[in-house]
Amino acid sequence: MDPANYSAFETLRGGRRVEIRALRPDDRAGLSAAVARSSSESLYRRFFSIKRSFTESEIEYFLNVDFVDHVALVAVVEEDGRPAIAGGARYIVEQPGMAEIAFAVVDEYQGQGLGAALMRHLAAIAVSAGLKTFVAEVLPDNVPMLKVFEKSGFPRTVKHEFQAVHVSLELR
Ligand SMILES: CC(C)(COP(=O)(O)OP(=O)(O)OC[C@H]1O[C@@H](n2cnc3c(N)ncnc32)[C@H](O)[C@@H]1OP(=O)(O)O)[C@@H](O)C(=O)NCCC(=O)NCCS
Numbered sequence: 001m002d003p004a005n006y007s008a009f010e011t012l013r014g015g016r017r018v019e020i021r022a023l024r025p026d027d028r029a030g031l032s033a034a035v036a037r038s039s040s041e042s043l044y045r046r047f048f049s050i051k052r053s054f055t056e057s058e059i060e061y062f063l064n065v066d067f068v069d070h071v072a073l074v075a076v077v078e079e080d081g082r083p084a085i086a087g088g089a090r091y092i093v094e095q096p097g098m099a100e101i102a103f104a105v106v107d108e109y110q111g112q113g114l115g116a117a118l119m120r121h122l123a124a125i126a127v128s129a130g131l132k133t134f135v136a137e138v139l140p141d142n143v144p145m146l147k148v149f150e151k152s153g154f155p156r157t158v159k160h161e162f163q164a165v166h167v168s169l170e171l172r
Contacts, residue, residue, distance in 0.1 A: 001128045004067040008121055012112040016077060018086060020121045023065055023072035030074070030085040031062065039107045045142050046104045048164075069093040071125055075105070075114055089118035091125075097132040103145065115148040123152065127171050134169040 007021040035043070040050045054062070065072045072090035076083045087105035094100050101122065105114050126134065138145050140160065146167070149156055154169040 001125065003071050003125045003129070006073065006121070006125060010075075010113075010117045012109070012114055012117075014112055016112070018114065018117070019076045020073055020117060021076065022067065023063070023074050023088065023090075025063055027074060027085065028059065028063055030076075030083070031088070034085040034088070034104075034106050037106055037108075038104065042104065042107055042110075045139055045145070046102065048137075048139070065090070068129075071099075071122070071129075073118060073121055073125075075109075075118060077109070087114050087118060089115075089122045091122055091131075091134065093131070094135070097130070099126060099131055099134055101134045101136050103148070110144065115144065116151050119148050119152050123154070123169075123171055132171055134171060136167045136169075138165045138167060139163075140165050 004022050007019060010018050010020060012018055035052065043052065044050050062072070070090065070092050073088060074085050075087040077086045078084070085106070086109040087103070089101065089103045091099035091101045103115055103118060123134070136149070146165070149167050149169060152169060154171055156170070157168040159166040
């Protein structure tokens with residue numbers, strides 16, 4: 001598997017087709033558009049602060065993905081004949097065999113199975129790269145994210161820490 005050229009198609013609940021593919025350097029405008037149309041609550045849940053603007057070095061960090069220690073996928077839908085980013089997921093290797101994951105789905109596409117689909121594809125890449133564990137920090141009231149982890153079927157450990165839930169998924 002070549003994560004940098006990853007591409008797969010899924011059908012969301014409701015019938016919409018979505019391409020789940022590797023993030024590309026030319027996705028900068030698409031990512032900005034996705035952030036711009038995300039609610040404050042979604043941004044808070046993703047970044048633990050209401051973040052609407054990013055510094056140049058933060059943007060570089062999100063876009064310059066090496067597909068080894070940092071793998072990012074985007075979900076692309078067609079809106080009025082044009083591609084639009086409806087969500088994304090990434091993992092960043094923290095130590096050998098273990099990566100931290102983070103997800104974001106644009107509000108109007110939430111609850112249609114996209115988070116679960118991103119999880120499946122990200123996990124498939126991680127497994128083929130030999131990773132053993134995904135970890136995530138989630139706000140305690142973030143039921144949709146916790147549900148996506150539960151639905152993934154991977155054995156998981158959930159630790160309630162100060163102001164966050166630490167989830168660990170055993171990939172297999
Ligand atoms: C978390 C997130 C990525 C999930 O994506 P999604 O596309 O909505 O996920 P799915 O549709 O695959 O699944 C969400 C599940 O949560 C459920 N859910 C949503 N709100 C819920 C609630 N209040 N109570 C119970 N279940 C709820 C949905 O019904 C769905 O379960 P189902 O498939 O059994 O019906 C998305 O909601 C999001 O981007 N949130 C904001 C950013 C964020 O929280 N990022 C996580 C930081 S790591």
